[in-house]
Amino acid sequence: MDNRSIGVFDSGLGGLTAVKEIMKLLPNESIVYFGDTSRVPYGTRSRETILKYTRSDIRFLLSCGVKMIVIACGTASSAALPHIKEDFNVPIYGVVDAGVYAAVRETKNKKIGIIGTPATIKSGAYTRYIKKYDPAIDTFERACPLFVPLVENGHFDTKVTELIVDEYLRDIRAAGVDTLILGCTHYPMLAKAISRYMGDGVKLISPGQEVARFLKKKINEDNRHSDIPDEDRYSFFVSDSVESFEQLGGKFLEQEINGHVKRIDIESY
Ligand code: DGL
Numbered sequence: 001m002d003n004r005s006i007g008v009f010d011s012g013l014g015g016l017t018a019v020k021e022i023m024k025l026l027p028n029e030s031i032v033y034f035g036d037t038s039r040v041p042y043g044t045r046s047r048e049t050i051l052k053y054t055r056s057d058i059r060f061l062l063s064c065g066v067k068m069i070v071i072a073c074g075t076a077s078s079a080a081l082p083h084i085k086e087d088f089n090v091p092i093y094g095v096v097d098a099g100v101y102a103a104v105r106e107t108k109n110k111k112i113g114i115i116g117t118p119a120t121i122k123s124g125a126y127t128r129y130i131k132k133y134d135p136a137i138d139t140f141e142r143a144c145p146l147f148v149p150l151v152e153n154g155h156f157d158t159k160v161t162e163l164i165v166d167e168y169l170r171d172i173r174a175a176g177v178d179t180l181i182l183g184c185t186h187y188p189m190l191a192k193a194i195s196r197y198m199g200d201g202v203k204l205i206s207p208g209q210e211v212a213r214f215l216k217k218k219i220n221e222d223n224r225h226s227d228i229p230d231e232d233r234y235s236f237f238v239s240d241s242v243e244s245f246e247q248l249g250g251k252f253l254e255q256e257i258n259g260h261v262k263r264i265d266i267e268s269y
C-alpha cells in the first residue's frame with residue numbers, strides 16, 4: 001500500500017492523453033500533473049535544454065511528495081530519461097519502452113513507423129529499443145514538428161490537419177508499415193485523421209495508453225496501490241495560463257477540470 005500520488009508531467013497538454021488512461025486503469029490512484037506550458041514545445045529544443053527542463057519538472061513533482069513519476073512526454077522520455085534515471089530516488093517511467101513493447105508485439109510484417117517531435121526522432125531511441133527486441137524489424141521514422149501546435153490549437157481533425165498529415169505520413173504509408181507508433185503524447189488527439197490516412201490495416205500505438213498498462217502491472221506487482229477513498233484525487237499544475245489549460249485540457253480528458261488547475265513558477269525548481 002502506498003497512498004502517495006503518481007506524478008505525471010509533459011511539456012503541455014499532451015501528457016493528459018496518458019493521464020486519461022491512468023485514470024481509467026487505476027481509478028483509486030491520485031495524480032499530480034504538471035504541464036510545462038510556459039516552455040512548450042520541448043521537441044524542437046537541444047538535448048541540454050530538454051535535460052534542464054526535465055530535471056526541474058521532476059524536482060517540482062518530488063516537492064509534491066509523489067511515489068513515482070511518469071514522463072508522459074515522448075521527447076523527455078527519449079532525449080532525457082536515459083541520462084537522469086539514476087539521479088532521483090523514486091522510480092521514473094517513460095513512454096518509450098512501453099510503446100515499443102506494444103508495437104513489437106503487434107507488427108506482423110515487421111515494418112514499424114515512428115512519428116515524433118524532432119528531438120525524439122533525432123535521439124533514435126525508438127529504433128534502438130525496437131532493434132534490441134527484434135533486429136529483423138525495419139523502422140521508418142519521421143519528425144512531425146507541426147503536429148504539436150496543431151493539437152495545442154485544437155485542430156484535431158480539420159482540413160489543415162489533413163494537409164499536414166499527408167505531408168508528413170506519405171512516405172511512411174508508402175513503405176507499407178502495419179504498425180505506427182505515435183511517439184509524442186500529443187498525437188493521439190490526431191488519431192482519427194492519422195488512422196483514416198493510414199488505412200484500416202495499420203495499427204496505431206499510443207505510448208500513453210501503453211504506459212498506463214505498464215503502470216498498473218507494476219503497481220500491482222510491487223503492492224504500491226492507494227486505498228484512500230478520496231473524491232478529489234486529481235490536481236493539475238501549469239507554468240502559464242490556467243484558463244487555456246482548463247479549456248483544452250477538459251477536451252483531452254473528456255471531463256471538466258475547471259477549478260483544479262494552479263499556476264507555479266517552474267523556474268524556481
Ligand atoms: N507531448 C510531447 C511529446 O511527447 C512534447 C511535445 C513538445 O513539447 O514538443 O513529445
